[in-house]
Amino acid sequence: MGLLTIGAFAKASRLSPKALRLYDELGLLAPARVDPDSGYRYYVPEQLERARLVAWLRRLGMPLARIREVCDLAEPAGGPEAADDPGTAQAAGGDHPAVHAVRAYWAQVEADTAARRELATFLVDHLSRKDAAMSTRTAPPLEIRCAALSDRGLVRESNQDVAYAGPRVLAVADGFGGVGAEAGAAAVEVFRTLEAEPAPAGALLNVLEDAVERAGLAVHGVTAVEPSPEHSGTTLTAMLWNGAQLALVHIGDSRAYLLRDGVLSRITHDHTRVQAMVDEGRLTPEEAASHPQRALLVRALNGGAGGSRGEAEMRLRDARAGDRYLLCSDGLSAVVPEDELRRAVTAEGEPEAVVAELVELARRQGAPDNVSCVVADVRESAC
Template sequence: MLTIGAFAKASRLSPKALRLYDELGLLTPARVDPVTGYRLYDPAQLERARLVAWLRRLGMPLARIRQVCDLEPAAAAREVRAFWAQVEADTEARRELARFLVDHLSEEESAMSNVPMGIRYAALSDTGLVRESNQDAAYAGTRLLAVADGYGSAGGPASAAAIEALRHLDADGLPAGNLLNVLEEAVHEAGRAVHHVAGDDAGTTLTAMLWTGSRLALVHIGDSRAYLLRGGELFQITHDHTFVQSMLDEGRISPEEATAHPQRSMLLRALSGGAGATPDIRLHDVRLGDRYLLCSDGLSAVVAAGSVHEVLAAGADPERTARELVDLANRSGGPDNVSCVVADVVAE
C-alpha cells in the first residue's frame, strides 16, 4: 500500500486533490486506517489516477471524468474525442467575446467612436403563472437600467428599495467622481435601503447598468443576469453568485446536473440584512448596434439560451422584445416572477 503522500507523488496529483476525489467517489482509497484515518492506496490504482490527472489537464469537469473512468477504453476514447470537439466549438463561439475583451482592455477606439450614441430601452416585469405576488422589480430610464429579484418574507419591498436607491443615477448629468466608486457607493446605499425595509428576513439580487454616453457601467450581485448581443452572437456578461455555479466552476458537477440541482437558487452573494457582500462592478465599451438584456432568473432558469438568442436577434423594438421574452417564460410554465430590460445602442 502507498501512503497518500507517496501516491500523490507517483500520480502527480496533490494530496488535496486526492482528498477531493475521494469525497466525490472518483478515486477512493483502497483502505483507510481505522485508527489514524490515513488513506492508503493500491499501486494498481495509479493508472486510473494518471488518467484523472490527464483529463483534468484537458479541462474536463470532474463529473464527466468520473463517467469516462468507468468506461471501457474504446468508449472512453470516444467520450474524450466528443469532449474535445465541444471544447473546440465553444472556443470558436467565444472568439468574438475575446475580441470584445481585447478592445475593452486596450481601450481601442472604434471607427464609430465619434458618432453620438444613445440607448432605446424597455422594461417589463410579470408575476408568472405560479407565484401569487411579484417580488421582482425592473426599471429602464435614459441612464439607468436595472433588474432586481427579491426573496424572503419581504422580497418585493427589498427589490423595489434596491432599485429606488439607484434612481438618482438616472438624473441628468453624471455623478461627480470616479464612476466605479460612485456605483459602489450607490450599491452600498441600496444594501442599507434593503435592510431598512426587509430586516434580516429578506434580500434581493441586483443587476444594473448606467449609461455614460459612450460606455455602460455594470454592477451585479446575485443570479439575475446581463447578456450582450453583438455581431449576431449572444454573450452572458455576468457570473451567477450561487452555490451551484461555484460547484460548476470547480468541476464538481456538469452543466446538465446544474440545471436540475435542487439548490440551484441558493445565493452566495446578494443585497440583504446580513454581512455586506461585494458586487461585481466594471465598465463595458459599447458599439452601435449592441443589444443588452438584463433579466431575473424567471427567464434564464426556464428558457434555453438559444431561444433567448433567437428572440433578441429577431430585431424587434425593445418593448416588443421584452414582451416576447416574458411570454416565452410563461409558455415554459412561468414558475417564477420574470423581469426583462432590453436596451439598444443607437445613433442619436
C-alpha cells in the same frame, strides 16, 4: 522512526524554519514535540506529507485559514500516524473532500481573475488613448433606447421582481423571503437616483461602488424587521450609462446578456450553489439546469452579508452602435430554452416588443416564477 529537528524538517518539507514557527503558532502544523527547556521543536517524518501540502497550497496563494481546512480534510482518520494504514487511509480521487475544497478555491480565483482581466483591459485601453478628446468629438454620439417589463407569472401570488429602464440606468432585481419585494424595490430605487447624478468622466466605477454600498444598506434597513433578516433580500443586475460606456454591477442569479454582431453571450456569472458545483467540475451544465438547488444563492444583497463591494461584481463595457443588452431575472432564463431566448433577442423589433415577447415565452412555459426583463439598444444619436 526518530524525531527530526526543525532544520532537518524544514529542508525535507521545503518550508523555512520561520514559516514552521508561524504555522505552529497558528495551529496549522504543530510539532510532535517541544523541548520544555530550550523550546526547540521536533517533528516526525509522518508530518512531512501535511507540510508539503501546506507548501503547495501556499504557492497557489491560498490563505492560511483555508489551508488549514484543506489539510484537515486531507488528513487520514486517526491523524498523520494513520497515513500508512490502508484500513484508515481515505481513497484518493474525485470524491475526496479535499479535492473539492481545492477545486472550489481555484474556481473562485479564476472567477476573480476574469473580472480583474476585463477591468485591466479597459484600463489599458483607456490609458493608451492619446487622442481621447479628439475621438470623443469626432465619433458619432450614442444613445440607448430601452424598455422594461415585469410579470407576476402564472403560479406566484405576488411579484417580488423589479425591472427598471431609464435614460441612464437599467436594473433588474429578484427579491426573496418575507420582504423580498421591498428589498428589490429598495435596491433599484438607489440606482434610480443615479438618473439625476451624471457620473464624471472616468468615474463610472466609483459611482457604481458607492451605489452598491448604499443599496446594501437600503436592503439591510428593509430586512431588519424580519426575524431572520439573512433569509430575505434580493439579487441585483444593473447597468449605468454615460453616453459611451456601460458600467455593470451584478450579484445573485439574475443575468445580463449582450447581443453583438449577431452573437448573444452571457456577460454575468450566476452566484448560486449549483453554478459553484459546475465551476468545480462536480456538475455538468446540463445537470445544473435540472438540479433541485439551482436557485440556492451564495451571494445576494440581504440582511446578513449586506452585499458589500467585495461580493458584487463590477466591470466596464465600451458600447457600440448596434449592441443590444438583455437584463433578466431567473424567471426568464431558467424557464425559456436558450434557443428560444436567442431567437427573441436577435429578432428585429423595438425593445418594447422584445420584452413583451420574452415574457410571453416564459408564460408559454408555465411561468412558475416572476418574470422580469430589460432590453436596451445602443444606437447612434439623431441629435
